[in-house]
Amino acid sequence: MKIILAKTAGFCMGVKRAVQIALETAQGQDEIFTCGPLIHNPQAVETLRAKGVTPLPDDVDPDHGILLIRAHGMPADRIARLRARGLTIVDATCPHVVSSQKRIASCSAAGVPVIIVGDREHPEILSLQSFATGPCYILSSVAEAQALPALDRAMVIAQTTFNAADYEAIGAELRRRIPHCQIFQSICKATSRRQEEVQRLARTCDAVVVVGGRNSANTRRLAEIAAASGRPTFHVETAAELPLEAFATFTTVGVTAGASTPDWITEEVIRCLTTPRPLPRAG
Ligand code: SF4
Structure with missing residues (x-):
C-alpha cells in the first residue's frame, strides 16, 4: 500500500511555537499552568503534563507558578489581573x-x-x-x-x-x-492550505486517514472535507484506533493531521499502516 503524507500535516507555526515555548519553560523549577489545554490533542497534552505543564479548566486561574498563554491568546484584563497577583506570565500567543x-x-x-x-x-x-x-x-x-x-x-x-x-x-x-x-484579511492560511490539500488527497487516493484529537475543530473539519468527497475516511487519534482490516483493498492511502497533532503520532499511524501483517490462518 502506498502512503501519501500531506505536506501540511501536523503542527502549524503557532502551535509549534507554543509547544517549543512550553518545553523551554518546563526546563525550570516552577510549576507551569495553562488555562485550557495548550493544544487540542489529548496525547500531546499528557506528554506535556509529564514535563510539568498542567492544564487547568478554561475559566480557572492558577494561584501560583507560571501562566503560559496559549496560541489563541487570553483576555488582556485577565492577564493583567494574574500578573498583579504575582504570577509570572509566559506569552505563547501566535504572532x-x-x-x-x-x-x-x-x-x-x-x-x-x-x-x-x-x-x-x-x-x-x-x-x-x-x-x-x-x-x-x-x-x-x-x-x-x-x-x-x-x-x-x-x-x-x-x-x-x-x-x-x-x-x-x-x-x-x-x-x-x-x-x-x-x-482586514486575518484568516490564517495554515487552515485553508490544509483543507485544500486534504481535498486533493481525497480526489487522488482510495482512502484518507485524518490523525488528530476529536476535540480539535480543525482536525474534525479535515475529516468532514475528506468524507464529503465520498472517499472512505478514517479519523483516528492514535494508531491503535486504525481498523486495519478495512485497508486491505486500498492501493493508495492519503494521510493528513490536524494543526495540533504531534508528528510522532502521525508517524506511528503510518508505521502501523505500512507494517506487513501476518495473513490470517485458513481453517
Ligand atoms: S493563527 Fe492559529 S492556525 Fe494559524 S499559525 Fe497561528 S495558531 Fe496556527
Whole structure:
C-alpha cells in the first residue's frame, strides 16, 4: 500500500511555537499552568503534563507558578489581573493573533467601532474582544451582520480560523451597510492550505486517514472535507484506533493531521499502516 503524507500535516507555526515555548519553560523549577489545554490533542497534552505543564479548566486561574498563554491568546484584563497577583506570565500567543490584537487596539483607540467575525465562545475571540476599548460587535453570519445597529464606520476582522467563503459573504454585507468599512484579511492560511490539500488527497487516493484529537475543530473539519468527497475516511487519534482490516483493498492511502497533532503520532499511524501483517490462518 502506498502512503501519501500531506505536506501540511501536523503542527502549524503557532502551535509549534507554543509547544517549543512550553518545553523551554518546563526546563525550570516552577510549576507551569495553562488555562485550557495548550493544544487540542489529548496525547500531546499528557506528554506535556509529564514535563510539568498542567492544564487547568478554561475559566480557572492558577494561584501560583507560571501562566503560559496559549496560541489563541487570553483576555488582556485577565492577564493583567494574574500578573498583579504575582504570577509570572509566559506569552505563547501566535504572532497572527497578536497582529489582530494590535489592529483592534489601535483602531478602537482611534474611536473606530470594531466588528469581530467568529465564534463568540472561542478563546481567541474572548482575547481579541478584550483589546477593544470602544464599541465592539461579535457576529458569525450574514443574518447577524444585517441585525447590527446603523454604523457610519467600522473595522472588521475575523477569527484566524474562520471559513474564508463565509467571511467574504459577511464582509460584502457589511460593506453594503457601513459607508466607511475597513475589512482586514486575518484568516490564517495554515487552515485553508490544509483543507485544500486534504481535498486533493481525497480526489487522488482510495482512502484518507485524518490523525488528530476529536476535540480539535480543525482536525474534525479535515475529516468532514475528506468524507464529503465520498472517499472512505478514517479519523483516528492514535494508531491503535486504525481498523486495519478495512485497508486491505486500498492501493493508495492519503494521510493528513490536524494543526495540533504531534508528528510522532502521525508517524506511528503510518508505521502501523505500512507494517506487513501476518495473513490470517485458513481453517
Ligand atoms: S492556525 Fe494559524 S493563527 Fe492559529 S495558531 Fe496556527 S499559525 Fe497561528
